[in-house]
Amino acid sequence: MTEYPKPRTLRAGPVDRTRSYMPGFSNDFETEALPGALPQGRNSPQKANYGLYGEQLSGTAFTAPSHQNERTWCYRIRPSVKHTHRFAKIDLPYWKSAPLVDPDIVSLGQYRWDPVPHADTPLTWLTGMRTMTTAGDVNTQVGMASHIYLVTESMVDAYFYSSDSELLVVPQEGRLRFCTELGVIDLEPQEIAILPRGLVYRVEVPDGPARGFVCENYGQKFALPGRGPIGANCMANRRDFKTPVAAFEDRDAPSTVTVKWAGQFHETEIGHSPLDVVAWHGNYAPCKYDLRTYCPIGAVLFDHPDPSIFTVLTAPSGIEGTANIDFVLFRDRWMVAEDTFRPPWYHKNVMSELMGNIFGIYDAKPRGFVPGGMSLHNMMLPHGPDKAAFEGASNADLKAEKLENTMSFMFETRFPQHLTPFAAQEAPLQDDYIDCWADLEKKFDGTPGVK
Ligand SMILES: [Fe+2]
Numbered sequence: 001m002t003e004y005p006k007p008r009t010l011r012a013g014p015v016d017r018t019r020s021y022m023p024g025f026s027n028d029f030e031t032e033a034l035p036g037a038l039p040q041g042r043n044s045p046q047k048a049n050y051g052l053y054g055e056q057l058s059g060t061a062f063t064a065p066s067h068q069n070e071r072t073w074c075y076r077i078r079p080s081v082k083h084t085h086r087f088a089k090i091d092l093p094y095w096k097s098a099p100l101v102d103p104d105i106v107s108l109g110q111y112r113w114d115p116v117p118h119a120d121t122p123l124t125w126l127t128g129m130r131t132m133t134t135a136g137d138v139n140t141q142v143g144m145a146s147h148i149y150l151v152t153e154s155m156v157d158a159y160f161y162s163s164d165s166e167l168l169v170v171p172q173e174g175r176l177r178f179c180t181e182l183g184v185i186d187l188e189p190q191e192i193a194i195l196p197r198g199l200v201y202r203v204e205v206p207d208g209p210a211r212g213f214v215c216e217n218y219g220q221k222f223a224l225p226g227r228g229p230i231g232a233n234c235m236a237n238r239r240d241f242k243t244p245v246a247a248f249e250d251r252d253a254p255s256t257v258t259v260k261w262a263g264q265f266h267e268t269e270i271g272h273s274p275l276d277v278v279a280w281h282g283n284y285a286p287c288k289y290d291l292r293t294y295c296p297i298g299a300v301l302f303d304h305p306d307p308s309i310f311t312v313l314t315a316p317s318g319i320e321g322t323a324n325i326d327f328v329l330f331r332d333r334w335m336v337a338e339d340t341f342r343p344p345w346y347h348k349n350v351m352s353e354l355m356g357n358i359f360g361i362y363d364a365k366p367r368g369f370v371p372g373g374m375s376l377h378n379m380m381l382p383h384g385p386d387k388a389a390f391e392g393a394s395n396a397d398l399k400a401e402k403l404e405n406t407m408s409f410m411f412e413t414r415f416p417q418h419l420t421p422f423a424a425q426e427a428p429l430q431d432d433y434i435d436c437w438a439d440l441e442k443k444f445d446g447t448p449g450v451k
Pocket residue numbers: 347348349353377383
């Protein structure tokens with residue numbers, strides 16, 4: 001008689017009860033803060049457990065193609081119709097939306113700003129948002145806005161959502177806590193967060209002033225770029241995006257909800273916290289990503305690829321390969337290319353490029369582009385290395401060199417970016433930025449040879 005080996009008992013690993021994020025990008029997640037709160041195998045039982053209300057949050061049209069279709073089912077203490085009441089318009093004078101074309105402002109130019117300093121007055125996520133540029137049109141859901149945020153105060157019994165946009169948040173200084181309907185995200189510099197359109201949240205500053213950058217995406221959601229021949233790995237990997245587990249508040253207190261809708265702000269008063277989702281499942285949810293996990297691909301012999309090789313996220317525009325917004329990361333990496341001018345080359349681009357410095361020194365601009373600072377090279381405006389960067393790179397001994405102490409990014413859009421009055425008149429604009437190319441001299445004299 002044949003002896004078969006006894007089946008081995010599978011042993012589960014220890015349960016990590018402290019884990020507060022789930023890995024993946026646009027996964028179908030499921031999470032519950034109380035056991036049994038999430039219906040299994042169905043969405044709309046006649047009566048949900050715990051007396052919760054079932055509600056769907058649709059991030060795409062019902063009929064969007066299945067690979068783009070995003071929605072989340074929430075099981076909450078009160079339905080969202082209880083989280084708003086009558087609306088009154090309010091003014092947040094520094095948070096602007098496109099179209100915004102001021103006839104007295106010259107947006108055509110190469111611009112650079114020093115870090116915007118904190119104000120003397122306390123500022124929240126809403127009052128501390130400072131729009132720098134806008135592009136496209138918020139009403140037709142194309143384009144974007146770029147902002148600096150200066151936050152010193154937590155929102156208390158105050159909540160916000162944007163019907164207009166998905167927000168990509170890039171901290172530069174200080175930590176932020178996003179208490180959202182779908183869970184809590186703690187964010188620090190060198191991480192980014194994505195807050196979907198329509199998601200209700202409040203923002204807290206756990207340990208003092210925070211400053212950073214926001215890309216407000218009016219259009220189709222950010223996605224991961226196709227890697228093409230690069231294959232299945234590297235650049236931003238799906239598992240490094242982290243979505244929070246369910247967390248809820250059952251708190252009665254007079255509260256304010258602010259809604260951004262069609263470029264305008266509205267306030268409504270309610271009597272409780274709207275962050276009352278006890279369980280949810282779906283693929284429309286906030287997430288964060290650690291930029292230190294971005295695996296750059298680059299030149300290994302000579303020349304270098306276009307900077308699109310450093311794309312972390314891309315928001316399509318409807319024209320294939322032409323983004324509404326690309327989010328591009330310039331991080332530390334090895335430079336090994338032989339007989340190559342290694343910094344970014346001189347360039348004139350149909351896309352408009354807004355850059356921000358998170359920390360360190362950017363190789364094309366060793367001076368003047370400082371952490372917290374921004375620069376704008378608008379549609380079809382030439383730009384490139386300054387004199388020091390050009391001479392340094394042209395004469396460098398091209399041994400393998402590691403570019404260290406550097407993290408900058410770019411919000412790149414197919415639309416021209418218009419400066420706001422704040423960017424043109426109040427923010428610390430460097431009047432002499434254009435002069436960084438002034439002493440690049442003519443080397444050509446008609447004779448052959450390397451000059
Ligand atoms: Fe460029």
